[in-house]
Amino acid sequence: MNNDKNIILEEYENEFSYKKSKTNLNIQFDRVAFIFFTFLIIVIIYSIQLLHLGTLKSDGTELKTIINNKNYRADIIDRNGDFLVKTVSTINVGIKPKYVIDKKHLLLMLNYIYENEDISEVKKKLNENKFFYLEKNISSKRYEELMLLGDKSIISEESLIRLYPQDNLFSHIIGQIDDDNNGISGIEKSFDEELKQIKDPLKLTLDINIQFLIREELLKFQEIFSAKGSAAVLMNVNTGEILSMVSLPDFNLNKRETIKDVNYINRVTKGIYELGSVFKTFTIAAGINEGLIEPSTEFLDSKKNIRCGENHSIREYDDKIPSDLTVEQILIKSGNIGAVRIARKIGVEKYKSFLTAIGIVDKIDFDIEEVGKPLPIDWNEGCKLETISFGHGITTTILQLAKGYSIIANGGYDIKPTLIKKKLNKKNKEKRILKNDVSKKMNLILRKVVLDGTAKLVNVKGYQVGGKTGTAQQVINKEYSNTKINTLASIFPADKPEYVLVVMFESTKLANEYIYEYRDGSGFKLKGSPRNTAGWTSVEAAGKIIEKIGPILATKYIED
Amino acid sequence: MKKTILISTLLLILFTSLVKNSTKKIEDKIYTMNENISSLKIKLGNEILEYNYLSSPDKLTQYQLQFFKDDFIRVDILKIKKISEKNNIIQISDFVKSKINE
Numbered sequence: 001m002n003n004d005k006n007i008i009l010e011e012y013e014n015e016f017s018y019k020k021s022k023t024n025l026n027i028q029f030d031r032v033a034f035i036f037f038t039f040l041i042i043v044i045i046y047s048i049q050l051l052h053l054g055t056l057k058s059d060g061t062e063l064k065t066i067i068n069n070k071n072y073r074a075d076i077i078d079r080n081g082d083f084l085v086k087t088v089s090t091i092n093v094g095i096k097p098k099y100v101i102d103k104k105h106l107l108l109m110l111n112y113i114y115e116n117e118d119i120s121e122v123k124k125k126l127n128e129n130k131f132f133y134l135e136k137n138i139s140s141k142r143y144e145e146l147m148l149l150g151d152k153s154i155i156s157e158e159s160l161i162r163l164y165p166q167d168n169l170f171s172h173i174i175g176q177i178d179d180d181n182n183g184i185s186g187i188e189k190s191f192d193e194e195l196k197q198i199k200d201p202l203k204l205t206l207d208i209n210i211q212f213l214i215r216e217e218l219l220k221f222q223e224i225f226s227a228k229g230s231a232a233v234l235m236n237v238n239t240g241e242i243l244s245m246v247s248l249p250d251f252n253l254n255k256r257e258t259i260k261d262v263n264y265i266n267r268v269t270k271g272i273y274e275l276g277s278v279f280k281t282f283t284i285a286a287g288i289n290e291g292l293i294e295p296s297t298e299f300l301d302s303k304k305n306i307r308c309g310e311n312h313s314i315r316e317y318d319d320k321i322p323s324d325l326t327v328e329q330i331l332i333k334s335g336n337i338g339a340v341r342i343a344r345k346i347g348v349e350k351y352k353s354f355l356t357a358i359g360i361v362d363k364i365d366f367d368i369e370e371v372g373k374p375l376p377i378d379w380n381e382g383c384k385l386e387t388i389s390f391g392h393g394i395t396t397t398i399l400q401l402a403k404g405y406s407i408i409a410n411g412g413y414d415i416k417p418t419l420i421k422k423k424l425n426k427k428n429k430e431k432r433i434l435k436n437d438v439s440k441k442m443n444l445i446l447r448k449v450v451l452d453g454t455a456k457l458v459n460v461k462g463y464q465v466g467g468k469t470g471t472a473q474q475v476i477n478k479e480y481s482n483t484k485i486n487t488l489a490s491i492f493p494a495d496k497p498e499y500v501l502v503v504m505f506e507s508t509k510l511a512n513e514y515i516y517e518y519r520d521g522s523g524f525k526l527k528g529s530p531r532n533t534a535g536w537t538s539v540e541a542a543g544k545i546i547e548k549i550g551p552i553l554a555t556k557y558i559e560d
Numbered sequence: 561m562k563k564t565i566l567i568s569t570l571l572l573i574l575f576t577s578l579v580k581n582s583t584k585k586i587e588d589k590i591y592t593m594n595e596n597i598s599s600l601k602i603k604l605g606n607e608i609l610e611y612n613y614l615s616s617p618d619k620l621t622q623y624q625l626q627f628f629k630d631d632f633i634r635v636d637i638l639k640i641k642k643i644s645e646k647n648n649i650i651q652i653s654d655f656v657k658s659k660i661n662e
Contacts, residue, residue: 032562032566035566036562036565036566036569039569039570039573040569042573043569043572043573043576046573046576046577046580047576049580050576050579050580050583075605082608082612083608083609083612086605086609088605088606088609089602163609165609165612165613165616166616166618167618169618208616208617209617212616212617212618213617216621461636461638462636462637462638550637551637554637555637555655
């Protein structure tokens with residue numbers, strides 16, 4: 001068999017050939033790019049974090065912890081940085097009776113620690129099985145002794161308490177707080193929210209040393225004149241900063257008593273009084289401001305007694321006051337009729353707007369809430385303008401009186417009395433409300449009142465004190481009584497006033513044993529007060545106050 | 561080029577880590593200092609409180625009466641003078657500015 005089978009070998013054409021992937025991805029390059037991109041992202045994240053950390057400020061976590069404590073309140077300091085109020089942490093120690101293992105042993109040990117104290121109450125409470133405080137605000141020594149007992153039933157907890165290192169000195173200003181750490185009076189109330197939130201102490205304009213000296217003098221003279229109460233305020237006439245504000249009687253803040261007796265009101269801000277002749281200064285200032293009178297303007301042939309309306313009769317307090325007086329003599333001699341004649345010249349509307357402008361008749365906006373509202377005045381009532389001209393039939397607070405005198409003394413610029421120390425911008429003076437020359441003229445007249453008038457006892461050498469006295473009958477149950485409100489409103493130094501000092505005594509009596517030393521250089525001494533007037537009470541006290549605080553004001557605050 | 565980018569990136573990371581590390585250390589130091597300062601502040605506050613209490617005008621008056629009853633005399637402020645030196649010239653002036661002198 002011959003199978004002619006031809007095997008034909010054909011060349012196999014392999015069509016496969018290596019080709020680069022047709023995909024557009026360049027794997028070699030993209031891998032590097034990918035790594036680079038990843039690193040870049042990481043670097044950017046790191047950089048952002050670094051920048052963030054670099055700009056991050058302390059979050060004050062610790063402070064927040066303190067502030068978040070429900071009993072936290074910021075401290076209060078005076079203008080020199082001395083503490084008026086301080087929150088301090090204390091430790092309270094209590095006992096959880098259910099954890100007591102051996103009551104007898106515990107009582108024995110407590111008896112040893114509290115060796116001079118009766119622990120029968122503790123024994124009773126241990127049997128009641130309720131947690132109780134063994135001792136609050138414990139001393140570190142006793143705390144250590146108790147902890148060394150190692151009894152797990154003795155529990156200690158930290159608490160914050162408010163300390164008032166000056167006791168009574170600032171009671172009316174600082175005010176009180178309740179058991180839930182809420183302010184209920186004074187600065188504690190009006191700055192309640194701030195005190196709970198701010199980390200730095202609240203700085204006041206007050207000065208501890210000046211406050212102490214003024215309070216000491218007021219206490220002394222309150223006793224000498226058997227006064228029911230007294231008040232004094234010392235304020236910078238240009239800034240309205242109050243350096244001292246004393247109202248007596250006062251109370252010890254550390255005792256945390258509930259004060260209900262109205263005699264404890266703040267007589268500087270809350271008490272509203274008819275203050276008498278101190279208002280004559282406003283009458284004359286209003287007349288000068290309106291351009292109607294000058295200090296030398298004469299008022300001749302004034303009657304001793306004038307009729308006003310149908311039923312009113314106005315007379316001089318002293319018949320020796322001459323009938324012919326210049327404007328400045330009216331203030332020096334405190335003439336009622338002269339003041340009435342000036343007020344009539346000014347007219348109701350202008351006089352009313354003057355008193356409103358200097359902040360006498362409306363309720364004052366102040367840093368504490370205990371502020372009195374002067375009684376409304378019916379200016380249409382028959383004799384109102386005339387009586388107000390010499391300070392009767394008008395009420396105000398001692399603080400507002402100080403403000404009014406400040407404006408008259410400082411060049412006529414409005415001021416806002418304040419207890420809070422702020423950074424002062426000297427250029428940022430309040431608006432001027434009196435004409436340019438009013439202060440200059442008034443300060444000179446006020447100085448003459450001290451040199452030749454009713455306020456001679458406040459003429460402390462070296463301080464150029466100017467001022468005006470006011471003796472008024474106190475209104476009790478809407479009737480004028482025989483008790484007196486004796487006031488002195490003073491400014492010093494009179495050539496360029498820096499301070500206003502108002503001193504008021506309520507319900508004074510004659511001091512028969514007190515010896516007055518005249519300040520006219522004669523060395524004359526007088527035993528017993530001749531009259532129950534401001535000139536023999538408030539003026540004498542103010543003189544002694546200025547004598548004591550003057551050197552501090554003249555030296556310490558001379559560069560202020 | 562690629563190598564340069566890669567190396568610089570690595571260096572940047574290294575540098576960043578070092579910076580971060582030192583920042584962390586500084587942060588720790590600041591935290592510790594703050595803690596110390598706050599405890600010192602509390603201590604200082606308590607010391608000032610004690611100082612304020614002991615040197616309060618009330619206490620000082622008590623001490624004066626107790627220890628120096630007759631040792632202090634009142635001096636007229638107008639008689640107090642101030643010595644100052646300016647351009648090698650000694651000047652004596654009133655302690656209280658003339659504005660309160662009459």
